[in-house]
Amino acid sequence: MTLSPVCRLAPSPTGYMHIGTARTALYNQLFAKRHHGKFLLRIEDTDRERSTPEATQAIFDGLTWLGLHWHGEPVMQFSRAPRHAEVAHQLVKEGKAYFCYCSPEELAEMREEQKNAGQPMRYDGRWRNRSADEAPAGVKPVIRIKAPQEGETVVIDAVLGEIRVKNEQLDDMILLRSDGTPTFHLSVVVDDADMGITHVIRGNDHMTNTFRQLQIYHAMGWKEPVYAHLPMIVNDQGQKLSKRHGAVGVRDFAKMGYLPEALRNYLLRLGWGHGDDEIISDEQAAAWFNLEGISKSPARFDYNKLNALNAHYLQLADNVRLSELIKDFMPTAPSSEDTQRIIKGMASLKSRAKTLVELAEGAKVYCLAQPLIYDEKAKAVLDAATVEMVKKLAERFATVNDWLAPALEECVRNFADENSLKLGKIAQPLRAALTGTTVSPPIFEVAEILGRDVSLKRLHAL
């Protein structure tokens, strides 16, 4: 690549930030990084009805949380409306676009007739060659492009290859609405051209838009960008991911306890491959990412794999960082002493968790809420005879000098030998007594971290 690429993410701020948008952002950012180019952000807020500042903020927040940084100030598309109108009028002057005075009702009627007749639903060009004198009074016209009616439009897509469509299939799309505001196609092309975008990497739902957008490039004599259309992310039914069927917002994944680095790795591999590599660091991703590796077919979102990846990145994550992150997932904030215990026990805790939610759950052992609550399984373990035994063990514990896991383990092993018991026969009741549960990190480690006083207190509380 001789010139460094300029990529962009162009989401419309009409709600939350979709996970598919996040992946598109990742691919754009990686591609730009790989080739030392730029990754720009443009907020497509020309739909004044649906665009909200909150949704715009959600996009900034989502990208920031994911660790995807864009270059420079985001472009707010609506602010460029005058420029878009200017281009539309220029095309009219050059005879490449024209005014159309059809009412929305008239167009709807036309489509209805076409549909009933089994015809393709397309604008029939009824104003293409009429002069403005025929304009009905009081009707504000739209501007339509005078699209070529013969030949074909060809897209060379970096993912899909060459795609051709006959121009007769395309109609004269609206460039400028009757209120003078630009439509999507016009603003996208004008902005991409003005921003110097060289590579348009976007969702496959834009594939068929490309033909129309190319016509604007051709009319204006602008150099067209390289296109790369990404396969959709679909749900387990194979359909477009939508809010009706579960989580789709980046924020939802944060709330479910996923780490941004895990989501990045997951999204990277969802629709792109590099041999047999599965765990891919940010550095490797930036060095390896290429358009050739993008797959053509839609990819299903799979929580199992995301969970596995998240578990992996949890292992790699810094213990103090994790102790901070799990606070959002705990009913009450742990005290500073509890937090210290959690950090000490984190190595064992995190190997047992797939998400921050599970990690927070596990960390509860070190949060000293009194009295200790025993779950059903723990109660079952602690029958009367067993409680007697544990109390005897507690007396032994009181004599342990170094309150450290190895010493405690030795103490319990000796106790077990003396009573001809298997270690498990004592360790499990000990676990139940110390944690109120039957599942925890290694119990001697838990006892060590809990400390002598707390541990003995819990044993005596039986």
Place this chain on the structure above:
RNA sequence: GUCCCCAUCGUCUAGUGGCCUAGGACACAGCCCUCUCACGGCUGUAACACGGGUUCGAAUCCCGUUGGGGACGCCA
């Protein structure tokens, strides 16, 4: 309805005419490790949608069928 795109284990994928009795990862099952649960290690189940070609040879190329997805707005 019209147009466009897609098609390898349940899922994500490797594979670009012989290296494929199709590889990896996740999930699943079993075993080992083990104080519980995990981690880890080992083993296993499991796929080229179908039908025609082309070729000495096809998961790989071509055509068709079927199935899936997307687009057809004065939304983006």
